[in-house]
Structure formats: structure tokens, C-alpha cells
Amino acid sequence: MNEKITPEDLITPNHEYMMSNQRHGVLAPKVAGDRWRALQAVVSEMNRLSDLYYERAEAAEDIRLDAVAAYARAADSGKAVPAGMGTKVQDAKLAVDGALTAFRATLPRLVAARKAYDALFSDRAFITEYRQAIATEFIERREAAVKAFKELDAQIPALAELYDLLGDFTLNHLLGDTVREIEFNGSNLEHGGLFTENSDSWAAPKLSQALSNVRRYVLSDDPIKGGTLLTEDLGVIAAALPDLAEQRYEEWQEALDAQAPMKMINSNPWAL
Numbered sequence: 001m002n003e004k005i006t007p008e009d010l011i012t013p014n015h016e017y018m019m020s021n022q023r024h025g026v027l028a029p030k031v032a033g034d035r036w037r038a039l040q041a042v043v044s045e046m047n048r049l050s051d052l053y054y055e056r057a058e059a060a061e062d063i064r065l066d067a068v069a070a071y072a073r074a075a076d077s078g079k080a081v082p083a084g085m086g087t088k089v090q091d092a093k094l095a096v097d098g099a100l101t102a103f104r105a106t107l108p109r110l111v112a113a114r115k116a117y118d119a120l121f122s123d124r125a126f127i128t129e130y131r132q133a134i135a136t137e138f139i140e141r142r143e144a145a146v147k148a149f150k151e152l153d154a155q156i157p158a159l160a161e162l163y164d165l166l167g168d169f170t171l172n173h174l175l176g177d178t179v180r181e182i183e184f185n186g187s188n189l190e191h192g193g194l195f196t197e198n199s200d201s202w203a204a205p206k207l208s209q210a211l212s213n214v215r216r217y218v219l220s221d222d223p224i225k226g227g228t229l230l231t232e233d234l235g236v237i238a239a240a241l242p243d244l245a246e247q248r249y250e251e252w253q254e255a256l257d258a259q260a261p262m263k264m265i266n267s268n269p270w271a272l
Contacts, residue, residue: 006057007050007103015107018114019043023121027133032120039113046106053099060092135231142227149218156211160203167196 018039024032067089074081120126171179171192182189199206223229224244229237 005100007046007053007100010104010107015110018110019046023118024130027130027137029126029129029133031126032117032130035113035117035120039110039117042106042109042113046103046110049099049103049106053096053103056092056096056099060089060096063088063092138227139231146218149214153211153215156202156207160208163202164196167192171195 022036024036067085070081070085073079175192179189179192184194196203198204201207217225220226223240229240
């Protein structure tokens with residue numbers, strides 16, 4: 001007996017990828033959205049046919065079981081099987097086969113729609129238009145991010161200084177007696193440092209270090225890492241790349257030289 005094939009059997013991981021992997025964003029040219037919607041229309045049709053198949057398959061099984069019961073009763077009683085029972089079973093089976101055939105026919109349409117969509121990302125005109133929209137958006141967002149970070153960066157040191165003074169005046173001076181009456185770990189507190197000297201306050205060294213780390217990225221003057229060169233005309237970028245490649249090589253060499261002494265120490269079996 002042949003094993004039943006279902007729509008689920010026909011959907012491979014590759015088909016699932018074709019259905020769901022969206023490659024464009026909101027800044028993409030309109031054609032990307034058009035082709036994606038065309039692809040999703042095929043996917044919707046496949047989902048409809050799949051649901052229809054399983055509905056018909058369930059109904060066909062119920063009809064088959066009713067027919068088996070009817071034939072059993074006929075065999076038991078010697079009476080004839082109700083007219084049209086076999087036809088009902090056959091019609092139900094054909095309805096299931098029809099839904100599966102229609103579903104199978106959508107697979108080439110899925111592949112064609114997916115190819116049409118993916119072809120955009122090999123189309124130089126499409127990529128050029130898409131890149132320009134991204135570059136414009138990047139410049140606007142970068143300017144906003146740099147401005148916001150500079151404002152934050154300017155406020156943190158002042159906040160740290162004010163926080164230290166606020167804590168000292170409040171806990172060590174004005175509330176010093178209250179603080180010194182508090183028992184902690186078997187003895188009375190001497191000052192309010194228990195409450196203010198932690199790694200999570202405005203004066204925390206880790207906060208200053210974190211800002212320093214972020215500053216290297218947000219305010220980077222590297223034309224590529226900072227993103228500014230990437231928004232220029234292609235000719236400008238192409239002309240700058242050889243010098244940048246040389247710069248990267250020098251940075252790589254410097255990094256290797258900086259690592260060399262440590263490697264020599266680690267390779268010495270007597271090194272502490």
C-alpha cells in the first residue's frame with residue numbers, strides 16, 4: 001500500500017526559507033515590497049490549499065469509516081449496501097487528491113516568485129537606489145546619535161562630582177550621627193560610604209570607563225568605522241580604499257607587535 005503524501009511532506013526546509021526569509025526593510029525601493037507581496041500571495045494560497053487538504057482528508061476518512069461500517073452491517077445481515085456509498089468514498093478520495101495536486105502545482109510558482117524577489121539583490125540599479133536611501137537615513141540618525149551622546153558625555157562628569165558632594169554632605173555631615181548609630185557586620189558604621197561607595201552610582205569608575213568605550217565608537221574619526229565615508233559617492237570611496245587598506249595593515253602590525261611580548265612571556269616555562 002502506497003504511503004500517503006501530504007502537503008507537509010512536500011514542504012522542504014528550502015521551501016520554508018523561501019516563504020519566510022525577508023531581505024528588505026522599510027527603506028527599500030517599492031519594487032521590493034511589490035515582489036515580496038507577490039511571493040506572500042503564493043504562500044497564502046499554499047496555506048489555503050494545505051488547510052483544504054487536511055479538511056478534506058479528515059472528511060474522507062469519516063466517510064470511509066462510515067462505508068466500512070455499512071459494508072460490515074451488510075455482510076452481517078445479508079442486506080445490500082446503501083446505494084451510492086462507494087461513490088461517496090471515491091468522490092471524497094478524489095477531493096483529497098485534487099487538493100494535494102493543486103498544492104503541488106503551487107511549488108513551482110513559489111520558486112519563481114522567490115527567484116524574482118531575490119533577483120533584486122543582484123540588480124545594481126536596485127542596490128544603488130536602496131543604498132542611497134540607507135545612506136540618507138544613516139546620516140540623519142548618526143547626527144542625532146552623536147549630538148545626544150555629546151550632551152550625555154558632558155553631563156556625566158558633573159553629575160559624578162555633584163553626587164559625591166551630595167552624598168558626603170547628606171550622610172557624613174547632616175545625618176552623620178544617624179549613620180554612626182547603625183550597626184553593620186558587628187560594629188557601628190563610621191561614615192556613609194556603605195551607601196554611596198558602590199559600582200552602580202553616578203560616580204562609579206565603571207560608568208566613566210563605559211563612556212570612554214562608547215566614545216571610541218560613536219565619535220570615531222575613522223571614515224569607514226564611523227560610517228561617514230560609506231555614505232559618499234562610489235568614486236570617492238574607491239579612491240580612498242587603497243590608503244585605508246595600508247592603514248589597516250599598519251594597525252594590524254601594531255596589534256601583533258603589542259601581543260608579541262606577552263606571547264614570549266607565556267611561552268617561557270619558567271615565567272611567573
